[in-house]
Structure formats: C-alpha cells, structure tokens
Amino acid sequence: MSTPITTHDAFADAAPEVLCRVLNRVALITLNRPAALNALSHGMVRELAALLERCRADDQIVAVVLRGAGEKGFCAGGDVRALYRSAAQCDAWLPFFVDEYRLDYAIHTFPKPVVALMDGITMGGGMGLAQGAALRVATERSKIAMPETRIGFVPDVGATHFLARMPVELELYVGLTGATLSGADALAAKLADLCVPSSWLDTFETRIENLKWDSDVLAALRRVFEPPCNVVPHAALDTQLPWIVRHFDKRSTVERTVATLTQELGREELSREHRQWLQATLDALLGHSPTMLAVTREALLRGRQMTLAESLRMELGIVARSIEEGDFREGVRAHLVDKDRKPRWAPASLVELRAERVRHFLTSPWKLAAHPLAELGNA
Incomplete structure (x- = not known):
C-alpha cells in the first residue's frame, strides 16, 4: 500500500x-x-x-x-x-x-x-x-x-571527496575534462x-x-x-584507461597534459577511436577555464587526503572565489545565457596563469570558526 x-x-x-x-x-x-x-x-x-x-x-x-x-x-x-x-x-x-x-x-x-x-x-x-x-x-x-570546469567553476558538492574513490589518474580525467560517463x-x-x-x-x-x-x-x-540475470554493457573506460593513465599522471600539470596529448595526436598509426579520444580530451582542456583547470587539479589532489566535511569546506571557498572574482559568470554567460560559446576567460590561457592566482583560489575567504560549514563533523 x-x-x-x-x-x-x-x-x-x-x-x-x-x-x-x-x-x-x-x-x-x-x-x-x-x-x-x-x-x-x-x-x-x-x-x-x-x-x-x-x-x-x-x-x-x-x-x-x-x-x-x-x-x-x-x-x-x-x-x-x-x-x-x-x-x-x-x-x-x-x-x-x-x-x-x-x-x-x-x-x-x-x-x-x-x-x-x-x-x-x-x-x-x-x-x-x-x-x-x-x-x-x-x-x-x-x-x-561533473562538467563544472566548462563554465569556469569547480567540481563541487563533495566531488573532491567522492571522485577520490577512483584511481588518481581517472579522477583527474573526469574532474578536469567533465567527460560524460555511461x-x-x-x-x-x-x-x-x-x-x-x-x-x-x-x-x-x-x-x-x-x-x-x-x-x-x-x-x-x-x-x-538488481535483476536476477544482469548483463552490464561494455564500458568505454576499459579501453580508455591506459590512455588516461598515460596523460593524467598526478605529477603532470595541466599544461604538461595538454603537451602530451598534442604530441600523441601527431602520431600517424593511431586508431580512429584513440584519435577521437585524444582530440576530444585536448579540446576540453583548451576550451575550459584555465584558472579553474589548475585550481580543480590541486583541489582534487588535496581532497584525496580530506574528510567529506573538509572537502565541502574547501569547495565552498573555491566557489566563493570563482563567483566573486573568477570565471563563473563569464562561463555561464557564454554557454547558457548568450550561448555564443566563446567565453573570455581571465587569464585566457594556461601560459598566462600565475601560481599566485591558483593559491589565492585555494585559500578560504573565512577562518574555520566563521566558515558557513564550520558545524559539519568529520565523516
């Protein structure tokens, strides 16, 4: 009933x-x-x-x-x-x-x-x-x-915690590119x-x-x-994982990943599927907010050592920076409001991005006691 x-x-x-x-x-x-x-x-x-x-x-x-x-x-x-x-x-x-x-x-x-x-x-x-x-x-x-970097934002809602269930290379791939998974x-x-x-x-x-x-x-x-006889479809990630591991090493900056993708695209003997994956991945990294790509990479790596509550507090600080002084409004304007698909990121490229800006975005606007999520326990 x-x-x-x-x-x-x-x-x-x-x-x-x-x-x-x-x-x-x-x-x-x-x-x-x-x-x-x-x-x-x-x-x-x-x-x-x-x-x-x-x-x-x-x-x-x-x-x-x-x-x-x-x-x-x-x-x-x-x-x-x-x-x-x-x-x-x-x-x-x-x-x-x-x-x-x-x-x-x-x-x-x-x-x-x-x-x-x-x-x-x-x-x-x-x-x-x-x-x-x-x-x-x-x-x-x-x-x-988790497609947030496309609009100048950070994968949030605990993503820096729950994406850490994956191998670090896969986490970086999913979090940075916003790839859609089946x-x-x-x-x-x-x-x-x-x-x-x-x-x-x-x-x-x-x-x-x-x-x-x-x-x-x-x-x-x-x-x-769960059906009694459940047949799971083929996962594209099974094929892509070696490529992901090669290009999304945790020691590689986003700039380095862009360079290795570009280099591999120059090979002639690539399969069609491999070439399409390389191009789509490169296009994502070149099209998304440079600031938020670098900030997201560091946040994902930090989140692997954090509790859920700590991750949420970190994410809220990054959200504040991205809305008040980052690329969020420009990303939404370009992709969802005016729909010209031509965001004017600031800075416009990874080469122009200063390390000080990345560190600033990862520094909370609030002291812990005054943080809006200060009451969340450790889980």
Whole structure:
C-alpha cells in the first residue's frame, strides 16, 4: 500500500517540485521538475533536507529512494541560470550552496539506507545527491558527469571527496575534462554500485511493495534493484584507461597534459577511436577555464587526503572565489545565457596563469570558526 508521507500530516504541504510518499516503509522521494531535467532550485534543496530529517526521525521508515521525474534524467545539477542571476547580488548566491552542501552531507551520513536512481542525466548537483547514497543505481541511459570546469567553476558538492574513490589518474580525467560517463563506465569507475536495464526500474515499486523486511535492509533493497540475470554493457573506460593513465599522471600539470596529448595526436598509426579520444580530451582542456583547470587539479589532489566535511569546506571557498572574482559568470554567460560559446576567460590561457592566482583560489575567504560549514563533523 502506498501513502503520502505524512508523518502527523507534516508533509501535507510538500512543494510540487519535490514529491514524496511511503511504500512499504520506504520513502520514495521524486525530484519533480522534468522540464528542467530536475535541476535543483533552492526551494527543492530546502524541501529535500526537511524530508530527510523527517524520514530520519520516523521509525516506521526504513529506507529512502531518490529518483527524478521523467525519462531524461535524475538531476542535471543546480539551477545555474538562477545562480548566475544571484551572483550579481553580493552574497545572494551563498545560501543556496550552504544548504546544498549540508543536504549532500546529510545523505552521506544518513543512518538509513538511501538508494539513488541515476537513470538518464546525472550531473553536478545530481551527483552530489547520488554519491552519498548507500546504493547507486545506473542504467544504459545514464549520462554521468561533473562538467563544472566548462563554465569556469569547480567540481563541487563533495566531488573532491567522492571522485577520490577512483584511481588518481581517472579522477583527474573526469574532474578536469567533465567527460560524460555511461552507466557501465560509472560502475567501472566506482561511481555506481549497479548498472541495470532502465526497464527493470519500471517495476521496482511492485517489488518493494512485496518485500518482507529483515535486519539487513540494504541487502533487501539490492535484491529489489538488481535483476536476477544482469548483463552490464561494455564500458568505454576499459579501453580508455591506459590512455588516461598515460596523460593524467598526478605529477603532470595541466599544461604538461595538454603537451602530451598534442604530441600523441601527431602520431600517424593511431586508431580512429584513440584519435577521437585524444582530440576530444585536448579540446576540453583548451576550451575550459584555465584558472579553474589548475585550481580543480590541486583541489582534487588535496581532497584525496580530506574528510567529506573538509572537502565541502574547501569547495565552498573555491566557489566563493570563482563567483566573486573568477570565471563563473563569464562561463555561464557564454554557454547558457548568450550561448555564443566563446567565453573570455581571465587569464585566457594556461601560459598566462600565475601560481599566485591558483593559491589565492585555494585559500578560504573565512577562518574555520566563521566558515558557513564550520558545524559539519568529520565523516
């Protein structure tokens, strides 16, 4: 039996952009903004946080499932256009990021199993929601990425922490280029726990309804979402990994990576697939914000030694720098507002980028005690 999640009628006024109901003790939370690929507004972030806290307190709820409305995506990220508008208004952008990061932290540390259905587009802020889940389910329709450097931003929402699950070379490749991964790629890269046919998810509610709960809730949920005979598609990363390792060594600067990619492109005996990968990777590094490429590289390397809370605090500081004195507004203008696809980065090239600027972006605007996320514990 399915019922609206109304713990003492507490959810009766749930915003339409977030839907929630309980099915056999599982809270099914739906991001309900399909026309915008379920991009997160500030109101959605606040509503999700409130719902999670009510699920935490309700002993009748044993698990949470996060999903997106429509067939195109789980969540395309934050509402970047809204953030672009707020960026011109002093610190008006800050409350969104503080609340979003607190929500992501709450999912990572939630005491009950959370399942994230990463069907379709799952990028940026959508990854922040999904990567804290105990069971991350991708499909053949998944398009998974952290594309922030393309718009003069940094992979955030805990990315400097959760991308560290991968080998460092793969982390740098994904974080710097914003490469889009398939569901099979995500499984290979440890960004998903399952990759299943999207059609299998069409009937998961029936399987939840028929569940008999025992002490291992997560194991029971895995049986719901994993088909009995699951064949995972080929992962392109399996072929690309040797190339990635060759060019994204942790000791290589972004400039050095650009140089080695350019050099290898000059070889005549390359396969078509190899040449296409080299060109796409080089084009990404040459087209993205030089400042944020260098800052992101250093942040990803630092994040490998940090707790989640420390990573989120570091990311918020970088976000502040990129919005107030960096390339964020220009990147959004070029790619999402005017759509001329010709961002005027400052500086315009890696050669012009000074080390002092990179260090400045990695220096927090706040002392620890005054940091907006100072209260986050160590996890």
